[in-house]
Amino acid sequence: MNGLPDGTLPSPDDVLEAARRLQGHVVRTPVLRNEAIDALAGAELFFKCENLQLTGSFKIRGATNRLMQIDPARQKGGVVAFSSGNHAQGVARAARLLEMPALIVMPSDAPGIKVEGVRRDGAEIRFYDRHNESREAIAAAEADLREAVLVPSFDDPYIITGQGTAGVEFAEQMQAAGTPLDHLICCVGGGGLITGIALAFEALSPATKIWTAEPAEHDDWRRSLAAGEIVANAPGSRSICDAILTPAPGEITWALGKRLLAGGCAVDDTAIEDAMRQAFRHLKLVVEPGGAAALASALHDLPEAAKGKRVGVVISGGNVDPGQYARIVSA
Structure with a gap:
């Protein structure tokens, strides 16, 4: 877009x-x-x-604003995002508040406090190796599989x-x-x-x-x-x-x-x-x-x-x- x-x-x-x-x-x-x-x-x-x-x-600001734009017919599939932590937590919290499922693709070396925050808000986590795997490719594949909306961390109006x-x-x-x-x-x-x-x-x-x-x-x-x-x-x-x-x-x-x-x-x-x-x-x-x-x-x-x-x-x-x-x- x-x-x-x-x-x-x-x-x-x-x-x-x-x-x-x-x-x-x-x-x-x-x-x-x-x-x-x-x-x-x-x-x-x-x-x-x-x-x-x-x-x-x-990050909760952009995540909430983005999730509020999702058509109700697509909300059942939830959202997928990729992030080292702060966007992940923002999407996880916004999804919980708006009652949507969420999957977050996070690097395996993400700070523990950020991983804990995502889990506390009920989102799933898919870890990846930031040096050998593409988080974008993983997130896109998961979004297709789940019929979910992909929520980018910054390049979205x-x-x-x-x-x-x-x-x-x-x-x-x-x-x-x-x-x-x-x-x-x-x-x-x-x-x-x-x-x-x-x-x-x-x-x-x-x-x-x-x-x-x-x-x-x-x-x-x-x-x-x-x-x-x-x-x-x-x-x-x-x-x-x-x-x-x-x-x-x-x-x-x-x-x-x-x-x-x-x-x-x-x-x-x-x-x-x-x-x-x-x-x-x-x-x-x-x-x-x-x-x-x-x-x-x-x-x-x-x-x-x-x-x-x-x-x-x-x-x-x-x-x-x-x-x-x-x-x-x-x-």
Whole structure:
């Protein structure tokens, strides 16, 4: 599907409509401030805390919005999704709330806390070897077998507009406080969250510049935006940010992102771990590696134009393995 059913790309109005649709189905997450982190970053930072969302990440927004679009005649077959964890949990929870069966294709090395969350919401799991098997092929085959709807993690108009409801809230919260954002930094994998947020800000805060945040060895969006065309990651590139390690921007998300995004930031895993510690120390927040990418970028790769300005930082998730988290925050 390229865009909405009529072939067009999702619009700011589609995100605003999704925000109305999801009222009462997701948490309106808070925005936090901290002067100590401001001093470290050299800017006024405003943290949108999607780690406090249902299932521990923003993914429940897009999953619920997508599942609400499924024709009642097809709901019996349920849904199939593939994910390292946060999308899996979002789809599992949305399917339970909407009373649909769900199968999630997950890598065998997915964090245990994310596997546990999927199982707790009653979804089946099909594990695969991320180095030797194709999750896309497995999910497509399972969807055909079950006559189920395949729910992609980012390159879907209803996923994008659902994720963008976090941006609607963020822009509204900043307007209500009388402090509209000059810049906003958001982690990016496939691009569903950041392009949805960018659509929301195009409607509600068009002067805000939107920047991607990625691991330094997995910076396909930063390089794609600089080149003006999709540039994929090198095969086998690694990072602790398991939630955002997609191969390249999606077709729909790139069509939106190349128009809406200002540029990219990138940080190494050491900076990501530092951001996780700063969030724990100053904000009292548990943040997973991928969820800390935007804070790490604000602290270690802040765009020159954003220094001294009001900068929104999306904390996208908090589903981190307890052992890994203990090691990082105690280092």
